[in-house]
Amino acid sequence: MTAPRLALGALLAALLLPAQRISDYRDPPRNYGEGWTTLFNGKDLKGWAVVLRNPDSTAKKYREEDTGQQTVFMVENGLLKTTGTPSGFIRTLDVYGDYVFHVEVRFPERGNSGVLIHAQNDAVWPKAIECQLYESHMGRIFPIVGATMDGGEMIHANSKPSGEWNVYEVYSEEGRIATVVNGAVVALASNANPRNGYICLQSEGVPAEFRNIRIRTYTPRHGLRPK
Numbered sequence: 001m002t003a004p005r006l007a008l009g010a011l012l013a014a015l016l017l018p019a020q021r022i023s024d025y026r027d028p029p030r031n032y033g034e035g036w037t038t039l040f041n042g043k044d045l046k047g048w049a050v051v052l053r054n055p056d057s058t059a060k061k062y063r064e065e066d067t068g069q070q071t072v073f074m075v076e077n078g079l080l081k082t083t084g085t086p087s088g089f090i091r092t093l094d095v096y097g098d099y100v101f102h103v104e105v106r107f108p109e110r111g112n113s114g115v116l117i118h119a120q121n122d123a124v125w126p127k128a129i130e131c132q133l134y135e136s137h138m139g140r141i142f143p144i145v146g147a148t149m150d151g152g153e154m155i156h157a158n159s160k161p162s163g164e165w166n167v168y169e170v171y172s173e174e175g176r177i178a179t180v181v182n183g184a185v186v187a188l189a190s191n192a193n194p195r196n197g198y199i200c201l202q203s204e205g206v207p208a209e210f211r212n213i214r215i216r217t218y219t220p221r222h223g224l225r226p227k
Contacts, residue, residue, distance in 0.1 A: 100171050138158070139186030176190045
């Protein structure tokens with residue numbers, strides 16, 4: 001699916017909660033880069049690292065060249081799959097701040113996962129902002145392990161049932177975040193701290209499948225608020 005082309009502010013303008021300041025969500029003009037960059041090649045885990053929880057609750061990191069030594073995340077039939085156990089995540093090698101992140105996700109059975117953005121370290125779990133993938137809360141945004149932000153509650157639900165593919169996008173710009181599930185804005189957040197970091201896909205209890213993972217980065221033309 002092609003990402004919505006409207007500016008984030010246009011998506012948000014009619015959806016602001018009364019208690020939230022317009023300036024928190026205003027979308028400045030943006031200068032997008034040259035289209036999308038594919039993050040998952042459908043063949044192997046090139047471009048990714050894996051972090052898994054050990055039985056003693058410490059974390060084990062598998063670098064890009066070591067990902068074949070673990071069996072929680074794998075590639076089958078062009079899909080990125082996770083068994084769901086133990087807990088952990090697969091993350092980008094690069095750090096991102098202002099972008100649209102696109103992923104399609106399917107759960108063979110009802111279960112949980114998440115897109116962690118602005119992840120700061122390789123702990124399970126890291127300081128990050130979580131964009132929920134759990135079926136009944138898909139799109140909810142919340143901070144974990146010391147991260148902070150405002151807002152993030154769901155406006156409405158728009159996920160598909162287990163066994164069906166969901167198209168999921170995360171918009172991140174200057175500390176503002178929006179989740180778009182199957183073409184509809186589901187949640188909004190602002191004042192995120194941190195504002196950049198790794199992007200991760202979680203292993204969290206049940207099998208999950210991912211495909212069409214890509215990112216479109218850009219540079220805002222000016223600051224969020226006037227001096």
